[in-house]
Amino acid sequence: MAQTRLDRSEQINGWAFVMPALVLLGLFMIYPIIWSLWMSFQVGRGANFSFGGLANIQRLANDALLIKALTNTTIFFFIQVPIMIVLALLLAVALNDPTLKFRGLFRTALFLPCVTSLIAYSSLFKSMFSTDGIINQALLTLHVIGSPIPWLTDPFWSRVVIITAITWRWTGYNMIFYLAALQNVDKSIYEAARIDGIPAWARFTRITIPMLKPVILFTTILSTIGTLQLFDEVNNITQGGPGNATLTLSMYIYNLTFRMMPSFGYSATVSWVIVVIVAILSFIQFMIARDRRRAT
Amino acid sequence: MSLALLRRGGVYVFLSVATFLSVFPFYWMAVGSTNQSPDIVRGKLGFGSNLLVNFQHLMTQVDLPRVFGNSFLIAVVSTVLTLVISSLAGYGFEMFRSRIRERIFQLLLLLLSIPFAALMVPLFVMISRAQLNNTFTAVILPGIASIFIVFYFRQATKAFPRELRDAARVDGLKEWQIFLFVYMPTMRSTYAAATIIIFMNAWNNYLWPLIVLQTPDNKTITLVISTLTAAYTPDYGVILLATVLATAPTLVIFFVLQRQFVQGMLGAVK
Numbered sequence: 001m002a003q004t005r006l007d008r009s010e011q012i013n014g015w016a017f018v019m020p021a022l023v024l025l026g027l028f029m030i031y032p033i034i035w036s037l038w039m040s041f042q043v044g045r046g047a048n049f050s051f052g053g054l055a056n057i058q059r060l061a062n063d064a065l066l067i068k069a070l071t072n073t074t075i076f077f078f079i080q081v082p083i084m085i086v087l088a089l090l091l092a093v094a095l096n097d098p099t100l101k102f103r104g105l106f107r108t109a110l111f112l113p114c115v116t117s118l119i120a121y122s123s124l125f126k127s128m129f130s131t132d133g134i135i136n137q138a139l140l141t142l143h144v145i146g147s148p149i150p151w152l153t154d155p156f157w158s159r160v161v162i163i164t165a166i167t168w169r170w171t172g173y174n175m176i177f178y179l180a181a182l183q184n185v186d187k188s189i190y191e192a193a194r195i196d197g198i199p200a201w202a203r204f205t206r207i208t209i210p211m212l213k214p215v216i217l218f219t220t221i222l223s224t225i226g227t228l229q230l231f232d233e234v235n236n237i238t239q240g241g242p243g244n245a246t247l248t249l250s251m252y253i254y255n256l257t258f259r260m261m262p263s264f265g266y267s268a269t270v271s272w273v274i275v276v277i278v279a280i281l282s283f284i285q286f287m288i289a290r291d292r293r294r295a296t
Numbered sequence: 297m298s299l300a301l302l303r304r305g306g307v308y309v310f311l312s313v314a315t316f317l318s319v320f321p322f323y324w325m326a327v328g329s330t331n332q333s334p335d336i337v338r339g340k341l342g343f344g345s346n347l348l349v350n351f352q353h354l355m356t357q358v359d360l361p362r363v364f365g366n367s368f369l370i371a372v373v374s375t376v377l378t379l380v381i382s383s384l385a386g387y388g389f390e391m392f393r394s395r396i397r398e399r400i401f402q403l404l405l406l407l408l409s410i411p412f413a414a415l416m417v418p419l420f421v422m423i424s425r426a427q428l429n430n431t432f433t434a435v436i437l438p439g440i441a442s443i444f445i446v447f448y449f450r451q452a453t454k455a456f457p458r459e460l461r462d463a464a465r466v467d468g469l470k471e472w473q474i475f476l477f478v479y480m481p482t483m484r485s486t487y488a489a490a491t492i493i494i495f496m497n498a499w500n501n502y503l504w505p506l507i508v509l510q511t512p513d514n515k516t517i518t519l520v521i522s523t524l525t526a527a528y529t530p531d532y533g534v535i536l537l538a539t540v541l542a543t544a545p546t547l548v549i550f551f552v553l554q555r556q557f558v559q560g561m562l563g564a565v566k
Contacts, residue, residue, distance in 0.1 A: 010392055013471045017388025020381050024441035032418035094307050109315040115550045117500030119518045120539040123525045124321050127532045134339035180562055229411045232502045236525050250413035257417050264417055271414040278409050
């Protein structure tokens with residue numbers, strides 16, 4: 001009897017501590033997701049709905065802008081994320097050497113971009129990449145290019161600017177994760193490899209990368225979500241242009257909801273495209289993680 | 297030997313170039329805030345004498361104290377509420393185990409990867425129907441229960457010594473008293489790290505405030521910078537000065553609390 005009363009008080013306390021968060025998450029996360037599923041079957045202007053069946057899903061298939069946004073997001077992902085992760089890994093390995101001078105200084109400097117807000121650094125990059133701007137001048141002076149590059153008005157170069165900007169902002173952030181993980185790697189493994197005459201590059205690919213695989217996987221997931229969220233930079237540097245060359249999924253949903261002719265039902269349908277993509281990617285990641293656990 | 301020396305030199309060159317690229321935009325921002333817009337667009341690299349003029353222009357276009365006040369109010373209230381709600385939940389999930397709550401927690405982890413873009417349309421309709429449009433409440437409320445911060449506190453709670461709780465129970469403290477008088481003081485450094493992260497996120501938040509806040513009186517500094525940048529002929533002297541002002545608080549926090557800052561960024565990964 002006394003035991004069950006203790007159990008019950010444990011239960012009550014357990015619920016009491018988590019309840020405020022659960023109520024808020026239910027209201028502002030779970031409910032909106034479920035509601036948007038319902039909304040995605042509705043058609044009509046703004047928030048005035050009527051049931052449209054599968055009309056929105058049919059619209060998806062013929063939506064050239066959606067395809068464009070998906071393509072852009074995919075391009076950003078497959079080019080930007082690998083560049084950033086490799087750079088961050090190399091920097092982390094370089095900084096992990098305890099005999100390196102000015103280590104703290106390098107680390108602080110490389111981490112500094114993380115401190116800026118996405119909007120602030122977007123404005124900075126927009127000013128640096130203007131046609132007569134500092135970047136073009138520097139490249140012209142160094143004779144890398146013969147004539148100024150139209151960074152913000154050319155579809156190809158505007159993507160380069162966005163990728164450069166994101167890489168600048170997030171490389172140091174990823175580097176910090178790798179540095180923390182490297183500090184947990186047993187130094188004697190490297191010592192043994194060095195004595196066995198294994199060259200530095202092979203030590204990097206054969207020891208460092210496999211050891212850091214879980215962290216690399218984790219940062220890749222963060223970057224995936226980040227790429228799907230991409231909004232602040234494109235909205236401020238290129239406004240999705242030129243010719244929608246930098247339009248992202250988040251920006252497209254924003255435009256569908258608040259610019260163009262607002263159609264909340266269809267916006268919700270596109271939102272669910274993202275949810276499905278995330279679900280698929282999470283599933284793949286889950287399978288990779290499970291295979292790894294089985295292998296060891 | 298000379299090969300090793302060469303490699304060593306290569307590492308320093310690599311790090312120096314990376315450092316230069318990381319830091320240069322900060323220099324550019326500081327220099328730009330003292331120059332006229334045409335000079336900035338033409339890539340002038342030295343400090344100019346236009347700082348006060350830029351400041352005057354900024355002040356005439358924007359109610360600066362008000363905008364900063366808005367940003368601070370939103371960031372501070374968000375931080376306090378998120379800390380309280382999320383640390384309570386993190387503590388609850390870790391200290392009072394039950395199968396059903398464990399399931400709920402796993403579900404939350406799954407939801408962690410849902411991007412905000414998927415939520416913003418229904419959230420906006422909800423806020424409109426509740427007539428909370430253009431209010432700070434609407435900006436703050438949806439972010440208070442952060443799954444990431446709940447997870448962060450739960451991970452940190454694993455290191456909280458159970459003996460402290462047991463001793464407090466023996467002394468007859470109620471559970472909320474244990475949380476308030478034993479747990480919170482013990483976990484000071486966890487709270488410090490979480491504070492930095494939440495404050496930064498709230499201070500830098502853009503998309504949701506952009507949707508919710510409409511009148512100039514209610515705008516935050518991030519929204520103002522974005523509006524200035526989107527102008528047909530943006531005045532970069534004014535814009536870069538505004539970015540200096542918007543970045544200053546987070547830079548100060550970073551340099552004063554570097555250790556906690558990095559710890560907070562690493563968050564729940566350990």
